[in-house]
Amino acid sequence: MRSAADLKNEIEKRLRNYLSRDKNGIRRTLLNIFVKTRSMTIAETHAKLKEKFDVSYQSVASMVGIIASKIGILHVIKSKDNDQNCYKLKDQYADMVARVVTTSN
DSSP states (O other): OOOHHHHHHHHHHHHHHHHHTOSSSHHHHHHHHHHHHSEEEHHHHHHHHHTTSOOOHHHHHHHHHHIIIIIOOEEEEOOTTSSOOEEEEOHHHHHHHHHHHHHOO
């Protein structure tokens, strides 16, 4: 079984790898949005990214889904009426994400 430190190191490695493939800065901007706001729906995230990038709703949903499932730093909060899910940055990773986003190239 992995220790908490091992898990954090693995998540940081995945996050750095994810950001290494960021050609136009959209991934970095998306993560910065979550660091600042902590939780958002896909629609709110799309509206924020649309201010700076020409991006589709589906591509934003895909990026958020990858961050939630493969990297594991977002918690999905399902709404009772199945309207829209809210994605929340997990508190234990907030400082690490902020540090990685500002320091990685």
